[in-house]
Amino acid sequence: MKSPFLFISVLFTFTSPGFCAPEQVHLAFYTGPWDISVSWITFDTAEPVLSYGTSSSSMQNVTGTTNTWVFEGITRHSHAVILKNLEPSNQYYYKIENRLFNFRTLPANLNSYKVCVFGDLGVYNGRSTQSIIKNGIAGKFDFIVHIGDLAYDLHTNHGKLGDQYMNLLEPVISKIPYMVIAGNHENDNANFTNFKNRFVMPPTGSDDNQFYSIDIGPVHWVGLSTEYYGFEAQYGNSSIFTQYNWLTKNLKEANENRAQVPWIALFQHRPFYCSVELAADCTLYENVILRHGALGLPGLEAEYIKNSVDIGFAGHIHAYERMWPVADLKYYKGPNAYHNPVAPVYFLTGSAGCHSSGMKFSPLPMPWSAHRSDDYGYTVMTVANQTHIHFEQISIDKNEAVIDEVWVSKDVGHRHSEEMRIDGEKFY
Ligand SMILES: [Fe+2]
Structure with a gap:
């Protein structure tokens, strides 16, 4: 037989x-x-x-x-x-x-383009996946920025879940660029081996996908690792200093090049600002060490403020939240707050869809919160020209409806500064 x-x-x-x-x-x-x-x-x-x-x-x-x-x-x-x-x-x-x-x-005349930005998208419960594939293939955005926490996890089941995730996304990421930065879920207890080996990001920073920058039209894009801070106890602190030294030089050079590239947009996994029930990532120690530094480690926020970073994206928290311009817990509200902003404007966009649920907002939003939603979805950023950028939040729960939108605009040459930050309210 x-x-x-x-x-x-x-x-x-x-x-x-x-x-x-x-x-x-x-x-x-x-x-x-x-x-x-x-x-x-x-x-x-x-x-x-x-x-x-x-x-x-x-x-x-x-x-x-x-x-x-x-x-x-x-x-x-x-x-x-x-x-x-x-x-x-x-x-x-x-x-x-x-x-x-x-x-x-x-x-060649790259004044305008569209970007799909999100964090926290997994194989299981990847609510935004089909929408991102469909709209990416249809040309609704020119590239993707995934701000950490991929696949849940790239290394699960000997990396096979990572293989499955990349094959799932292949129809769109083989057609438009897929830019990534690491989140906490990229820690595979092998010093981010899966994250480092599966991607080829610009060789302008760490050269292992952890931090880098690239100019695309009017925007200087910078991707950073917040996981150097998150896993400092496991991997040591030398990368924190290496990244920080690189960032100060990189932002200084970007500032000197503002006439050619007027916007600076930063993306990182863990947020500086958010308002959820479990606030450790939003206001407590983890957040403080990331923003301010501690125990001899340099924080990141002062560099953003000093160098007049315009836009900041983060994920990690599985929700969407648009902030008022905010610098070191001092926030600036009002109908004109997004024209010539006097501080960085942050977007939390970590609601693409992952296996874990249960994220709850704090009963009241933090005072710097302008709009928040726990719908699944992703952000589409339209760089309109040298002075205007439009942001839309797409809800998967509401059949791809736009549930929040805002223009951020500035006059030619505008950069925020300490002198401008006079009328804000301080949160303690
Ligand atoms: Fe995360």
């Missing part, structure tokens, strides 16, 4: 894409809007080669690099190819093995 396993084995051979088939294909910006990294994973050895071109019938080969890594007994080969100096406003095709993809580059 023939073994049933033989039949299953033969069936698998003919139906499986193959163990070394490229999967988890995704894009990211590299050193600028027209340098794109293409990344994918195989489970067997493979050459880091793809072909690309502006026509699917005429493509050239490019060879990249392979990083082989082992996590809990599973070997993965992360391949990456950098496509440099792409032509603006062009359709590109790329092929890895027998898989063909395409994407469109941003225009």
Whole structure:
């Protein structure tokens, strides 16, 4: 009698894409809007080669690099190819093995574009996933910024849940850049091995995806790790100082370049400001150490204030909250607060959908809270030009309705300063 396993084995051979088939294909910006990294994973050895071109019938080969890594007994080969100096406003095709993809580059006159921003999206209960895929493929936004807590978790079940998540998102992240920063769920007790090896973020900071910056049109984007603080006891504090020193220099240079790039937008996982029932992340020790520093560790908020950071995004708290301009617990309310803001404007957008629920708002919002919602959803940021940026909160619960929106605008050359911060109210 023939073994049933033989039949299953033969069936698998003919139906499986193959163990070394490229999967988890995704894009990211590299050193600028027209340098794109293409990344994918195989489970067997493979050459880091793809072909690309502006026509699917005429493509050239490019060879990249392979990083082989082992996590809990599973070997993965992360391949990456950098496509440099792409032509603006062009359709590109790329092929890895027998898989063909395409994407469109941003225009040369890059004054306006749209970004999908969210944190905290998992495989299970990923309420926003299909909306993000559908609208990303439809061109409703030009790239994605995921501010930490991916997959829940990238490393779960020997990393297989991370594989599943990246394959789930592949239809959209193989077509538009997917920019990420680490959250607490990226701590795999192996010093963020899964996070470091699965992505290729701009090589302008830590060079391991933890912190970096990139100029895209009128916005200087900066991604930071709040997890250096969160896991300082586990991994030591040297990265906190390295990041801080890099940030002070980076923001100083960005300020000197304001005439060309007038906006500074920062994204990080844990928020400076929020108002939920369990407030440790919003006002207590964890928050204080992140904003102010403690025990000899440098805090981050003073640099944002001093360098006139315009916009700050955070996740971690599974809700949406728009803040009034706020600096060191001093907040500025009013109908004109978002024109020439006198302090950074923060958005909490951690409600994309993850496995854990039960987040509760505090009975009363904090005084710097302008609007809050616990609907599932994500933020769409429209950079309109050098002086205007629009923010919309999309609710999945309400069939993609816009449940909050605001324009943040400033006159040419506006930067907030200590001198401007005179009429605010201080929260203690
Ligand atoms: Fe988190």
